[in-house]
Amino acid sequence: MFKWFVDPGHGGRDPGAVANGLQEKNVTLKIAKKIKKIAESEFDGVEVRLSRYADETVSLKERTDQANSWGADLFTSVHINAGGGTGFESFIYNGNYSGKAQTDRVRSFVHDEIVKQTGFRDRGKKQANFHVLRETRMTAHLTENGFIDNASDASKLKSDALLEKIARGHVLGAARAYGWKKKSSGGSSGSSGSGSGSGSSSSGTYYRVVTGSFKNRSNAEKRQQELKKAGFESFLDVYKHKGETFYRVITGSFKERTNANKRQEALQKKGFTSFIDVFKK
Ligand SMILES: [Zn+2]
Structure with missing residues (x-):
């Protein structure tokens, strides 16, 4: 089972960035829930846990502790940007660590797929010393999905269709990076001659x-x-x-x-x- 820990940024007493009638904490939670739904319903062998499932205050330490004690394979922190700008960017930890090449590889798949799905301007693949990237013991990255204080990005972030595309970008990118297998139900699996039939579960x-x-x-x-x-x-x-x-x-x-x-x-x-x-x- 692939364990994917998805962290909707902020929450509870911490709204994150606020502008144009949006609060970052609410948008990140919607995206994270969509990521869970898409990943678990469309791919075999993937389990997604969120750092919070509602509008709750969760400290940064609690977020990384949860992921570490679960033994997650991948940690993805979802954020909305602010401060003047437009488009998408992502971060990995800027230190030196043994899994850095793999971390960057996975991030690149996810980053490129989100840009492709959303049409956001690509602001680049970046590195930073963020708690959630530094204190996680697994491959970890953080996404900044549009600018809440940019009128055009904000109006897009109000549409469920864009949030769906953002979530799908996260999932399809991770799927490509790790070679996840699409659930076979629904026919068109692509590969030939699968002997369908009994027990369509992921076990076996x-x-x-x-x-x-x-x-x-x-x-x-x-x-x-x-x-x-x-x-x-x-x-x-x-x-x-x-x-x-x-x-x-x-x-x-x-x-x-x-x-x-x-x-x-x-x-x-x-x-x-x-x-x-x-x-x-
Ligand atoms: Zn944030």
Whole structure:
């Protein structure tokens, strides 16, 4: 199960930025709830928890403590900007840390997808020393979705359709970064010959195509970049064996072994060797 902790900025006694009849805390909560709904209803194996579900005061420390104790895989803090400007920007922690390349990679997917979905002006991929980015022990980023004090952005933020696009951008970006699988219900899954039928839940056996296993995370990330250049999305799986940790690059997770074999053939043509790991969840 992929654990995604989504943090709607501000809340309760802290309204965040206020302008044009909007309070940041209310807009961020609406977006976060939409993220949860879209991610859990459209993708397999994803669980979303929010730092708050209502208009409540939650300290920054409580937010990061919650995510850390849950053992979240990804932390996303949702905000609305203010201070004169227009458009979208995002942040990762500006320090040096072991998962920084992966953090930036995931952020880029999410950032680009939000810009694409919303049509917001792209203000850039930034870094900052924010509590929620610094004190989280997992991949973490923060999004600033339009300017509440800009009349044009604010009028868009009043429309449910834009909030839906913002949320969808967050979800589709994360889905691409981690290689989430779309729920198969509803037909058009894209991939051929899935043997539908019983037990449409996310549990069961998966055939995962492992394209490299590394002791060093940065080597695994390097492999991911090579795969990306060759047109393959992948995600990292942390695998512990006899007390040692390995970072395995997974290029597809399939319910049908034949589909995993097809992926292996496609990888082989581009020069990547792989093996199949049978994964039960
Ligand atoms: Zn804020």
